[in-house]
Amino acid sequence: MTITIYGIKNCDTMKKARAWLEGHGVEYAFHDYKAAGIDRGHLEKWVKKTGWETLLNRAGTTFRKLPDAGKADLNEQNAIALMLEYPSAIKRPVLEIGGGKILVGFKPEAYENAGLGG
DSSP: OOEEEEEOTTOHHHHHHHHHHHHTTOOOEEEETTTSOOOHHHHHHHHHHHOHHHHBOTTSHHHHHSOHHHHTTOOHHHHHHHHHHOGGGBOSOEEEETTTEEEESOOHHHHHHTTTTO
């Protein structure tokens, strides 16, 4: 099973998620989308599976600092454009598990329910 965790290296939630994976012997690849960026194809796939409302981190500093015009009239296409321009506005982590499963955010029970760390 191929597992890739997407996020930002220094994010506290990312550190917890990575520590959980490592503590449960789960091998994974890490993609830092602040350093390496993220492509439209990934975002569109994630949005299709989870919804843009789940993927967009409206509680984060990046989103809150945006001008009101950038936050107005959000829809799927606007949210994807926003996340492409500001990858820090993507909720973290995004975990891709082989077979097309996507988990957004870190909840140990969700990782366990997905069959990780068994």
